[in-house]
Amino acid sequence: MYTDIRPRRLRTNPAVRDLVAETSIDKKRLIMPHFVTEAGPDRAPIASMPGIDRVSIENLLRDAEADLKLGIAYVLLFGIPAAKDEAASGAYAVEGVVQRAVRALKSRMPGLCVVTDVCLCEYMSHGHCGIVKDGRVLNDPTLELLARTAVSHAEAGADIVAPSDMMDGRVAAIRDALDQNGLIDTPILSYAAKYASAFYGPFRDAAGSAPQFGDRRSYQMDCRNALEAEKEVMLDIDEGADIVMVKPALAYLDIIRRVREIVNVPVCAYNVSGEYSMVKAAAKLGYADERMLVTEILTGIFRAGADMVISYHTRDIFRQGWL
Ligand code: PBG
DSSP states (O other): OGGGSOGGGGGSSHHHHHHHOSOOOOGGGEEEEEEEESSSOSEEEOTTSTTOEEEOHHHHHHHHHHHHHHTOOEEEEEEEOSOOBTTOHHHHOTTSHHHHHHHHHHHHOTTSEEEEEEOSGGGBTTOOSSEEETTEEESHHHHHHHHHHHHHHHHHTOSEEEEOSOOTTHHHHHHHHHHHTTOTTOOBEEEEEEBOOGGGHHHHHHHTOOOSSSOSTTTSBOTTOSHHHHHHHHHHHHHTOSEEEEESSGGGHHHHHHHHHHOSSOEEEEEOHHHHHHHHHHHHTTSSOHHHHHHHHHHHHHHHTOSEEEETTHHHHHHHTOO
16 A cells, blocks of 8 residues: 555654754855945945845944854955956955955954955956957956956955856966965865856846946856856866855756765855845745745755855844744
């Protein structure tokens, strides 16, 4: 009889369910992103990302300190400079907004682990992640700027640098530059399998980094490809990546799983802006319960194989005691 095997026995009550649960989430492995601005208001809400603000360095310190008291020990920083140009000078300026933010955070909270996004798009007048010439994003000349940016972040005290540009060879260029500057102990978390995605829409509003022409499909991955994600992560690991990332997360759970199975380094997943905004919008409209959505989504990402997750939900999770 089929009813001799009754899987429902292990679902009869919460205690039994907890006892046999296959996935448990370590909230310590959540990373909270922040947008820090050089100019403009000290705090400005981001319309498409309810609950997330663009903040001055002063307010970043305040937010990170309150979060740290709740237990959020990892932050990822994005900078929004006062001025943009065609060489992304703000990205690697010693007194750039991220560099100053890192120094301020590390001097106030030495125990906070600060990860910096290494990219040029927020600092480029055209919004692309590399140097543009004749309408094309140039790979090799961009590497030097990315390397300078990473070194400047690490010199400011960043614990981990995270290149998100998707130029070929950037992990090796950054590793070399860090080592040459004596920063041999700064790990690289590479956005290794980063797909061109509509889910970045709200982020580009937040960071003011939407490309002014064209799109990012000549450097970010095509969502139809999975084998290519394996190639990208293996290349990055060969070049010296210490942690590899899959991004976005939700439409790419299969990629997280594949990557987890083929690499022997930690795997990070980025639960990106559009994934966050959809949840916020559905909750606001009363279409679904926010807590249950967030719990299920984060559980799914960890179950797929992520060792750590970057999520805008992190603060809500800690504040409300979710997960
Ligand atoms: C910068 C960068 C982006 C994101 C992280 N780093 C935007 C992009 O590639 O267009 C997206 C993060 C998010 O959507 O939450 N290159």
